[in-house]
Amino acid sequence: MFTGIVEETGTIDKIEPSAKSIRLAVRARICGEDLKAGDSLAVNGCCLTAVKLASKSRHKLIQFDLLKETWQRTNLQSVHRGSLVNLERALQANGRLGGHFVTGHVDGTGQIIRWERSGNDWVLEIAAPAEVMRYIIFKGAVAVDGISLTVAGVGRTSFLIWIIPHTREVTALRERAVGDAVNLEADLLGKYVEQFVKRTRPPPRRAKTDR
Numbered sequence: 036m037f038t039g040i041v042e043e044t045g046t047i048d049k050i051e052p053s054a055k056s057i058r059l060a061v062r063a064r065i066c067g068e069d070l071k072a073g074d075s076l077a078v079n080g081c082c083l084t085a086v087k088l089a090s091k092s093r094h095k096l097i098q099f100d101l102l103k104e105t106w107q108r109t110n111l112q113s114v115h116r117g118s119l120v121n122l123e124r125a126l127q128a129n130g131r132l133g134g135h136f137v138t139g140h141v142d143g144t145g146q147i148i149r150w151e152r153s154g155n156d157w158v159l160e161i162a163a164p165a166e167v168m169r170y171i172i173f174k175g176a177v178a179v180d181g182i183s184l185t186v187a188g189v190g191r192t193s194f195l196i197w198i199i200p201h202t203r204e205v206t207a208l209r210e211r212a213v214g215d216a217v218n219l220e221a222d223l224l225g226k227y228v229e230q231f232v233k234r235t236r237p238p239p240r241r242a243k244t245d246r
Contacts, residue, residue, distance in 0.1 A: 036126045037077045039134030039176075039183025041206050042066055044119040045078070048096055057101040059083075059111065066122045067095025075139070077123040079207070080181025080218045081109050082139025109141050110180070110216040119207040121181045134183025135176040141218045143167050145179075148193060150213050157198040159208075163219055168192065170221035170229075178220040182206055 042065050049060040059078075066076060067088065074085050076097065083105075087098040106112050114120065126132070145167065149160035161179065163171065171177060171194045175186050182202065188195035203209050211217070 037082070037123050037137040037139055037181070038126050038130075038132050039080075039137045039178045039181060040123065041121045041182055042123050044205070044207050045097075045122045047114050047116055047118040047120060048091075049116065050114070056103070057106050059099045059101055061097050061099070061120060061122070062091065062094045063097055063122055064094050066124050067097055070095065070097060070124065075125045077121070077125075077137070077139045077181045079110060079114075079120045080137065080139065080178050080220055081105065081111060081141050108144070109218050110144055113216055119210050121207050123181055135178075136223050137178045137181065137183065137220060138223060139181075140220065142170075142220050144216045145219045147211055147213050147215050147217060149195075150211060153197075155200060157200075157203055157208075159196045159198050160193055161196070161217060161219070162193040165192075167219050167221055168194070170225040172225070175225070176222045178218075180207060180217050182208070 043063065045061040045063040048062045051058040061078060070076065070085055070088060072085055072087060075082050076085055083099040085097050086100050089096045101111065143164045143166060145161040145163040148162045149158060151158055171186055171189055173186055173189050177184055177186055184196045186194050187197045198208060
C-alpha cells in the first residue's frame with residue numbers, strides 16, 4: 036500500500052528484455068537506503084518487487100523483473116535509459132497518510148492532452164479510458180504516475196488537474212509533454228463502493244400481469 040506522495044525521482048539505468056520478462060534497473064538514492072530484495076517499490080505508480088540491489092556511487096541500483104503484462108499495460112514500456120520515474124516506498128503502519136490509499140495496481144494509461152502554465156501553477160488535462168473515467172469525480176483523488184492528485188474538473192473523456200510548482204519540480208512531471216502516456220489508478224474507495232452497491236442491490240421486481 037502506498038500514499039501517492041512521491042519520495043524522489045529515480046533514473047532508469049538499464050532495460051533488458053528476455054523471453055519471459057523485462058529486467059528494469061533504476062538508480063535511486065532515498066528509496067534505496069533501507070530497501071532490500073523482496074520489498075515493494077512504486078515506480079511511476081506501479082507496484083514492483085525489488086529482486087536485486089547493488090551500490091553504485093552515492094546511489095543504489097534497484098533491479099526489478101517485469102512481466103510482459105505489466106510492461107504492456109503501463110507507461111514503463113515508453114521509458115528509456117536516463118528517463119525519470121516517480122518512486123515511493125510502501126507505507127509503514129505508523130506512517131503518515133499524506134495523500135490517499137494507492138495500491139500500485141494501475142487501472143490503465145491516459146494521455147496528456149493539455150499541459151501548460153497558468154500563472155504560477157500548471158494545468159494538466161488527461162484523456163482517460165472509460166474504465167477509469169467512471170471513478171473520476173470532481174475534487175476526488177486520482178494517482179497519476181503514482182502521484183496523489185486532486186481532480187479539478189471532469190469531462191466526458193478527460194479530467195483536469197491543477198499542479199503547483201513544487202509538485203512539478205519534485206516529480207517526473209517536469210519531463211512530461213502533450214501526447215505522453217501516464218499511469219492512472221482510480222480511488223480504491225470508489226471501486227469498493229461500486230461493488231458493494233452492485234452486490235446488495237435487490238433484484239428488479241417482475242411486473243404483475245392479469246390472469
